[in-house]
Amino acid sequence: MDVTLLNMSLLVFGMLVLTLGSGIWIGLSLFIVGMVGMEVFSFLPAGSNMASSIWATVNKWELVALPLFILMGEILFRSGISENLFKALVPWLYRFPSGLLLINIVACTLFAAVSGSSAATTATVGRITLSEFKKLGYNESLSMGSLAGAGTLGFLIPPSLVMIIYAILAEVSIGKMFIAGVFPGLLLAGIYIAYLVIRGLQNPEIAPRGKESYSWMERIIALKSVAPVGVLIMAVLGSIYMGIATVTEAAALGVLAAVLFALANRSLGWSTLLECLLAAVKTTSMIILIVMGASFLSRAMGILGIPRELTQYIGSLDLSPYVLIIMLGLIYLLLGCILDGFSIVVMTLPIALPLTTQAGFDPIWFGVFLILMVELSQITPPVGFNLFVIQGLTGEKIGTIAKAAFPFFLLMILTTALLTIFPQIALYLPGLMVK
Numbered sequence: 468m469d470v471t472l473l474n475m476s477l478l479v480f481g482m483l484v485l486t487l488g489s490g491i492w493i494g495l496s497l498f499i500v501g502m503v504g505m506e507v508f509s510f511l512p513a514g515s516n517m518a519s520s521i522w523a524t525v526n527k528w529e530l531v532a533l534p535l536f537i538l539m540g541e542i543l544f545r546s547g548i549s550e551n552l553f554k555a556l557v558p559w560l561y562r563f564p565s566g567l568l569l570i571n572i573v574a575c576t577l578f579a580a581v582s583g584s585s586a587a588t589t590a591t592v593g594r595i596t597l598s599e600f601k602k603l604g605y606n607e608s609l610s611m612g613s614l615a616g617a618g619t620l621g622f623l624i625p626p627s628l629v630m631i632i633y634a635i636l637a638e639v640s641i642g643k644m645f646i647a648g649v650f651p652g653l654l655l656a657g658i659y660i661a662y663l664v665i666r667g668l669q670n671p672e673i674a675p676r677g678k679e680s681y682s683w684m685e686r687i688i689a690l691k692s693v694a695p696v697g698v699l700i701m702a703v704l705g706s707i708y709m710g711i712a713t714v715t716e717a718a719a720l721g722v723l724a725a726v727l728f729a730l731a732n733r734s735l736g737w738s739t740l741l742e743c744l745l746a747a748v749k750t751t752s753m754i755i756l757i758v759m760g761a762s763f764l765s766r767a768m769g770i771l772g773i774p775r776e777l778t779q780y781i782g783s784l785d786l787s788p789y790v791l792i793i794m795l796g797l798i799y800l801l802l803g804c805i806l807d808g809f810s811i812v813v814m815t816l817p818i819a820l821p822l823t824t825q826a827g828f829d830p831i832w833f834g835v836f837l838i839l840m841v842e843l844s845q846i847t848p849p850v851g852f853n854l855f856v857i858q859g860l861t862g863e864k865i866g867t868i869a870k871a872a873f874p875f876f877l878l879m880i881l882t883t884a885l886l887t888i889f890p891q892i893a894l895y896l897p898g899l900m901v902k
Contacts, residue, residue: 476773479504487805494753497760497810501767508771516770517763524762525755528715529635533754535718536626538747539725540582543696544591545739546729551692552577553595558681558689564667566674568605568613569660571596575617576656577693579624580700581721583631584750585808585845589618589856597860606673608871609666611857615868616659616875618853619842622808624652625704626718629808629841632758633834636816640831641714642707643897647831648838649704650892655882662878695728708900754809761813774818781822788826792887795819796840803844807852811841832886835893839883846872 479500486496498517505513552574560569574592582588593614600610622629625645634641667674681689703721706712712720729735768774786794802811823833845853848869857868886892 475504475508475771476777478507479768479771479773484805492756493807493810494756494760497757497764497814501760501764504764504771505767509767511770513767516766520763520766521759524759527635529631529641530755532626532641532715532718533628533631534747534751535715535722536583536628536631537750538743539718539721540584540587541743541746541750542722542725542729542735542740543578543581544587545743546725546732546734548578548591548693548696550595551732552592552696553599555689555691555693557679558686561676561679561681563664564671564674565609565663566605566667566676567596567600567603568609568663568667568674571610571613572617572656572659572663575614575620576624576652577696577700579620579652580626580704581696581725582621583626583628585619585621585842586852586856588621589614589853590860592618593857593860597857604675608867609663609673611861611863611868612871612873612875613659613663615846615853615857615872616878617656618856619845619879620652620656622842622845623648623655623835623838625649625707626714626721627838628754629812629838630834631714632754632809633812633816633837636813637820637830637834639834640897643831643900644834645704645714646708646896646900647835647893649896651835651839651882651886654885654892655879658878658882659875662874695724695731699724699728708896710900757807757809758813761810765814765817769817777818778821782825786826788828789887791822791826792828792836795823796883799837799840800843800847803840803847803851805850806844807850808841808844811844812837829890829894831897832890832893836883836886839879839886843876843879846876 482500486499502513556570556573563569575588578591579588597610625648630644631641634644702724703717706717845851848865854865854868858865
């Protein structure tokens with residue numbers, strides 16, 4: 468690799484670490500680094516390139532689905548869904564080894580299918596489960612760790628906000644990306660459950676069993692409180708899978724269903740609706756700012772020739788496909804320590820996607836692989852967002868929460884390995900979709 472190009476790459480990376488470490492917003496940090504890089508190393512006008520990059524990023528119809536799915540999650544978040552999920556799952560899970568700890572996994576899996584956000588999933592489920600587990604005398608480390616791990620399912624199980632961004636940038640079907648995340652998400656949830664069951668069998672004291680007893684009729688009646696959520700999931704994902712609706716149309720349908728669900732629950736007034744709209748605007752603005760900043764930085768690096776040279780250099784190493792994936796995985800783990808998931812996806816895609824497609828990997832499969840890497844960043848200190856969400860709920864130190872989440876970090880790596888060995892886990896359902 469050219470020495471000048473190597474110096475440019477190191478300088479860009481150093482500026483990125485410096486701006487992020489100084490506490491500047493992530494989106495603004497990305498803009499600053501891109502602007503400085505172009506002003507110092509390029510004769511092209513940075514301002515006009517930034518403007519055209521921003522327009523090219525936001526001028527996409529598919530992005531309309533992003534605020535709609537966020538709004539759907541916000542409405543459900545304020546409609547008492549966490550309490551309903553807890554009440555519905557207790558009669559079914561209380562007799563299993565590890566007992567109600569399994570609620571963290573099952574509830575996060577269900578809420579992930581209507582929220583699209585890892586942080587929202589963690590906060591919604593943890594708001595009620597952590598306090599209940601403490602009252603029941605459950606192992607605190609497993610309570611926090613299982614929530615941190617299961618909360619990441621919000622990025623993998625559709626409708627995932629990160630998947631929307633990936634699909635738009637990689638120019639693949641959002642619907643296929645959504646459906647590709649179903650089996651890997653369920654596999655990861657199943658591995659989490661198996662781990663907790665084994666821990667419960669080894670040491671029943673981690674989740675002391677209560678004296679409650681529920682009849683089959685009580686269990687069935689309990690499911691009524693979450694039946695609308697199941698209907699909503701089927702309506703959104705089913706309409707996409709069967710080709711009845713586009714992703715944007717399905718998102719609008721999901722918002723309508725969420726409003727009806729909240730009205731039936733008597734939990735949606737004008738003030739609550741305003742809160743939902745404002746929260747959706749804030750979250751969407753944050754994500755779009757990060758995506759625009761990362762897109763401009765990618766444009767700047769492209770003008771400087773960094774992605775092209777890196778791609779050619781890595782290609783010249785003649786790595787086997789699996790060695791390439793392992794190397795990319797290690798890079799993503801390092802990036803996860805300093806960047807959020809959206810920035811990682813937008814900044815690395817111009818380099819990683821051509822490399823993986825040339826190596827024979829399907830872009831849909833690589834999208835799921837990348838989402839799993841982004842999930843790992845959610846529980847990786849010092850910027851793992853799920854860790855901060857749980858800290859806000861418990862008051863524990865970040866180091867303590869990260870230690871509790873570490874076994875689930877390893878289980879996610881195991882899932883990634885299985886996905887790499889058996890790519891049909893992600894590709895089977897998209898291959899069956901109605902065109």
